[in-house]
Amino acid sequence: MAQIYDYLVVGAGPAGMAAAIEASHAGLKVLVLDQAAAAGGQIYRNVSHASATQRQVLGPDYGLGKPLLKAFMAAPCDYQPLAQVWNIEPNAQGFTVAALIDGRSVSFVASDLLIANGAMERPMAVAGWEKPGVMTAGAGQILLKASALLPKQVVLAGSGPLLLLLAHQYRAAGVTITALLDTTPRSNYWRAMPWLIAGLSMPKQLVKGVWLSLVQRIRVPYFSNVTGINIVGDAQVEAVRFMVAGKEYEVSTQLVLLHQGIIAQTQMAQTLACKQEWSDTKQCWQTQVAEAGQTSVPGVQVAGDAGAIGGAQLAQLEGRLAAMARVKQGAIHPSWAQKWVYRALSWRIRQLHWARGLVDRLYQPAPWVSSPTGATLVCRCEQISAAEISDIAKAGCAGVNQLKAFSRAGMGPCQGRQCGLNLGYLVAQAQARPMAQVEPLSARPPLSPINLGQLAQVTDG
Ligand SMILES: Cc1cc2nc3c(=O)[nH]c(=O)nc-3n(C[C@H](O)[C@H](O)[C@H](O)COP(=O)(O)OP(=O)(O)OC[C@H]3O[C@@H](n4cnc5c(N)ncnc54)[C@H](O)[C@@H]3O)c2cc1C
Numbered sequence: 345m346a347q348i349y350d351y352l353v354v355g356a357g358p359a360g361m362a363a364a365i366e367a368s369h370a371g372l373k374v375l376v377l378d379q380a381a382a383a384g385g386q387i388y389r390n391v392s393h394a395s396a397t398q399r400q401v402l403g404p405d406y407g408l409g410k411p412l413l414k415a416f417m418a419a420p421c422d423y424q425p426l427a428q429v430w431n432i433e434p435n436a437q438g439f440t441v442a443a444l445i446d447g448r449s450v451s452f453v454a455s456d457l458l459i460a461n462g463a464m465e466r467p468m469a470v471a472g473w474e475k476p477g478v479m480t481a482g483a484g485q486i487l488l489k490a491s492a493l494l495p496k497q498v499v500l501a502g503s504g505p506l507l508l509l510l511a512h513q514y515r516a517a518g519v520t521i522t523a524l525l526d527t528t529p530r531s532n533y534w535r536a537m538p539w540l541i542a543g544l545s546m547p548k549q550l551v552k553g554v555w556l557s558l559v560q561r562i563r564v565p566y567f568s569n570v571t572g573i574n575i576v577g578d579a580q581v582e583a584v585r586f587m588v589a590g591k592e593y594e595v596s597t598q599l600v601l602l603h604q605g606i607i608a609q610t611q612m613a614q615t616l617a618c619k620q621e622w623s624d625t626k627q628c629w630q631t632q633v634a635e636a637g638q639t640s641v642p643g644v645q646v647a648g649d650a651g652a653i654g655g656a657q658l659a660q661l662e663g664r665l666a667a668m669a670r671v672k673q674g675a676i677h678p679s680w681a682q683k684w685v686y687r688a689l690s691w692r693i694r695q696l697h698w699a700r701g702l703v704d705r706l707y708q709p710a711p712w713v714s715s716p717t718g719a720t721l722v723c724r725c726e727q728i729s730a731a732e733i734s735d736i737a738k739a740g741c742a743g744v745n746q747l748k749a750f751s752r753a754g755m756g757p758c759q760g761r762q763c764g765l766n767l768g769y770l771v772a773q774a775q776a777r778p779m780a781q782v783e784p785l786s787a788r789p790p791l792s793p794i795n796l797g798q799l800a801q802v803t804d805g
Contacts, residue, residue: 348437349375349422351670352454354429354612357385358409358656359648359663360460361416366667368421375452376421377443379428383416384409386462386482386649387656389489398492401517403509406489412660424805431789432457432616438643439616442802449798450805456643458666459613459631460659463606463649466628466709467762468502469716472575473602474724481510481603494519495599499584501525501573502603504707508556510601511564523595524560525570525586527604529710536706543702545695549655553703567593571712575600605707607765609650611787616641622780625704626653627714628765629784635690636669637662645670653704658696665689714769722770723763725756733767737774744768744785757793760785 351367353360356378368374376383384391388409390398399407416423427443427450434440438455465482472478481500487493497520500511511524543550560566572587585594607628610620619632619640630652637645647666648659668686672678678686716722716730723733728751741747744754744767753767754760760767764785772782790799 347373347453349373349452349454351375351456351458351667352377352439352441352452353458353460354378354432354441355385355460355462355648355650356380356383356416356423356425357460357462357648357659358387358412359462359650359659359666360385360458361412362660362663363458363460363647363667364421364423364663365415365419366664367670368419370667370671372667372671374419374421375454376423377427377429377441377452378423378425381425383413383423383425385656385659386486388413389486394489395492398489401513402489403513403516409656428792429461429612430791430794432612433789434616443805444792444794444798445805447798449794449802451802452805456670457616457645458637458663458670459644459646459650460648460663461609461612461650462659463653464609464761465506466604466607467766468602468604468709468713469720469722469730469763469766470501470573470575470602470713471716471718471720472577472581474721475575475577475581476579477577477581477598478575478600478602481507481601482606484601485510485513488513488517496520497522497597498599498601499523499525499595499597500601500603501527501570501584501586502713503528503709504603504605505553505556505703506606507603508553508560510603511560512556515563521564522597523565523567523584525573525584526566526568527570527573527710527713528568528707530569532706532708535708536702539702539705542699546699549699550702565595571710604709604713606649606653608653609761610784611759611761611791613639613644613646613650614784614787615789615791616644618644618646620784622784623652624780625701625708627708627779628653637666638669652697654697654700658693658700661689661693661696665693714766715773716766716770722766723751723753723756725758725762726752726754728753728763730766730770733770734774737771740775741771743783744771745783747771748785754785759787759791 350372353376431442574585613631637647645666647662748754
C-alpha cells in the first residue's frame, strides 16, 4: 500500500517550490514531482549547475532563483525529479498520481493536489513550421540553459517578451541573428496604450521590456509588423519569406526559432474535469480558479503559469498562497500574523495580474497567426492542413472535439497540445462564433506517451 501524502505538488518551478516550502514547514506531508532533472522550472532551469558563462549570458534575472531553490532543497518535503506525471485520477483517499520514473510507472496517493506544471509556448502554425530546422524560441533557450548549446546563426520570428530576451541572450553569446521578424501588429500598441498605467505599477519590468525591445531594433536586422511568414526548403529549412507593408523579403537561414507568447498547460486539470474558461485578454483557455488557486474540483488547486500566465514573481506568490489555503483547511490553525500575510499575498497577486494587462494586450497574436490558411499544417502529428479543417468546420461540425473525430486532428502523440488552440480559432472563424463558445479540445490520459508494459506494471511509490 502506497503512503498517503497530504499535499502532492506537480512541478518544481517557482509556484511548486514556494508551495512545497510553505506547506512542508507548516507540517504537511508533501511530495513534489517534476519531470526535469533539477528543480527550478522554466525560468530557473539548471540554475544550480549553470556555468559562470551561462549565467552571464542568461542575465541577472536567471540568478534570482537561487535563494528559492536553496530554501526548497532544505524544506522538509519529498522531491522526486525526472518524474513525468501521465495520469491523475480521484480515489477514496483523494487522488492517485501516476508518473514515469526511470522508465517505470509509479503511483502516489495524496489527499490534495497542487497543479503547478507551468506554461507552454503558443503554437505558431505558419507555412513550413513542420520542417527540420524549425524549433521554438523556448526550445532554443532550454538548450542554452540545460546544455550551453548555441546555434551559429538563426532567424527569430514571432512576438512576445521571450523572443526579445532570447535575442538579447544570443547576442551576448555571440550568435549571429540574421533577422528578427516581429509579428506584433501595430494595432496592438494602440490597444495596449490604456494599460500603460498598469505597467507603470511594475516600473522595473516595464523599463526592462522597453529597453530589450529598443536594443534589438538597433543591434539586429529588425523587421516590424511582419506578416505572411513562409518557411521554405526541401529536406531542411533554407530560407524564410515574409511581407512588410506589402513588400516581400527573403532571408537565407538553416534555423528558424518561432515564438508567439506562452499559454497555460491545462490538460492535467482538464483530465480531472476542472472547469475551463476562455480568456479574451490572454487568448487562451485557462482553468477556472477561485481564491488561492482553488479549482471547481474539491482538493485540486492550480498555481502559477498553469493557471493564468503571470511570470515568475506571481507564480511564486500564488504557490505560497495556495499552500497557505491548504494548511488553513487542516487541523493546523494559522496565527494572526499568518492571516495577515495571507491577506497581503492575495492583494499583491491581484495587483500583479492587473499589471500584466499591458503585456497581455501588447503581445496578443495577430489574426493571421491564429487562423492559418490553405496548405499550412495545423495538426503536424496527423498532417492535417488548415484548409481541410476549415472545410469540416464549414460543413457544420459541432466543435473541436467532433472535428477531432472526423479528421484525426489532435489524436497524435502531442495529444492536441500543438493544434488544439488553432482548431478552435478555425472553427470559430468558419462558424462566426466567439472562441468562448467553442469548447477546448478535451484532454485524456495518458498525458504523455507511455508503452503498454509501463501501463500494465504500475508500482506503488
Ligand atoms: C519555454 C519557456 C521559457 C521561459 N523562459 C523564461 C525566461 O527566460 N525568463 C522569464 O522571466 N520567464 C520565462 N518563462 C516564463 C516563466 O517560466 C514563468 O513565468 C514561470 O517560470 C512560471 O513558474 P511556474 O512555477 O508556474 O511554472 P514553470 O516554471 O514552468 O514550472 C513548471 C514545472 O512543471 C514541470 N512539469 C510540467 N509538466 C509536468 C509533468 N507532466 N510531470 C511532472 N512535471 C511537470 C516542469 O518540468 C517545470 O519544472 C518561460 C516560459 C517558457 C514556457
